[in-house]
Amino acid sequence: MAAPTLDAVAHCTEFAAAQARAAGFGVARVHEIELVVEEIVANICRYSYADQNGSVELCCERLDGETLALEFIDRGCAFNILAMPDPDLSGDIDQRDVGGVGVPVLRALMDQASYRRDRACNILRVIVHAAPRLGAEPTAT
């Protein structure tokens, strides 16, 4: 359990990355999973709890050698990140909003996702396979 502060984002991201590495996921996919978890937890803080105190649970289940299931549970107000509309990214710099790209990033990097509301809890289940969704190989450091 972690309080929905910036610490929660870091804790959940680090936990998910460790689970992915332990499952043998490559560097690129671990990086993508960190982005997924960061976006989800940050949005839970912002929308489920309106940046007030609360709790977020992140459970990680290895479904098979190539697949992890990440389940996010919070007790905030009803909030389904999967229902958030995609922002309009087609405009020039004057027309673009300053934010809003977290949802497209999230959608690009998850393999499957589902949401349900159960006994005053938001439950978001995300499936991530080992194969990277993006084409990039991380730069060696």
Next chain:
Amino acid sequence: MECKVRTLANVVLIEVEGRIDHSTAPAFGSALLPHVDGCANDDKKLLLDLSKVNYMSSAGLRVLMIAAKGCRKQGGKMVLAALQSTVQEVFKIGRFDMVLETYGTVREALAAISPAAASLYGNG
């Protein structure tokens, strides 16, 4: 996350290192946005060297967009250079590659925006 600032002729070169995520984005903004103010004075340009940024989430993209809009509002120019491949991919998802000017290397960026700065790069 660290930012180092150098001035080369009329270019403010900001070398960014580390992760830019929800926890470090505020510090990134604090380091970057003061250079946006007055960015058009004396034909100044801003160049962000992102070669050592190995992770950037939407929080970092938001700071970049704020900075780019601020520069544009003042008639200034902000460009980016040397994005790592993973950061490039996130840029593409957010279509930031369509609204922000990026170059493969710092040297290419300097050559494009300030030959005077390019001649000083690597000499100091």
